[in-house]
Amino acid sequence: MAIGVKVLDRPIEETSYVRATLKGMALTLKHLLNGESVTYEYPEQKWGLSPRWRGTHRMLTTEDGKAKCVACGLCPTVCPANCIKLVPGEDENGNRYPLVFEIDEFRCIFCGYCQEVLSRGSDSPRTAL
8 A cells, every 4th residue: 555645846935044034134123113112111111901801809798898799609600610619608587698708719710700600690799800
């Protein structure tokens, strides 16, 4: 059984190292002569925060210090990294609250699914990223 080998002829323009080197040097020269600085003098100039940055997790509380979470269990259910531990509890009046609400920051991938579930699942968000 013979193995068929297909040989492709490539144009010299696509394989020329000299041409690729000159294109790269032209791009560098264009950025050099542009006049815009892309570097930041860090202590004096600081980067602005990206609008996609979500920050760290925190539990929102009411004015009297109670958690705004009703321990519905949606955030541990949708978490793809399986990093949220929630143990629900109930007081004498029948109000639910989390006995344990832990987020393992090392396992969290900051996808924002827990935040989306909380903002869509009720009238008021209980936790925020």
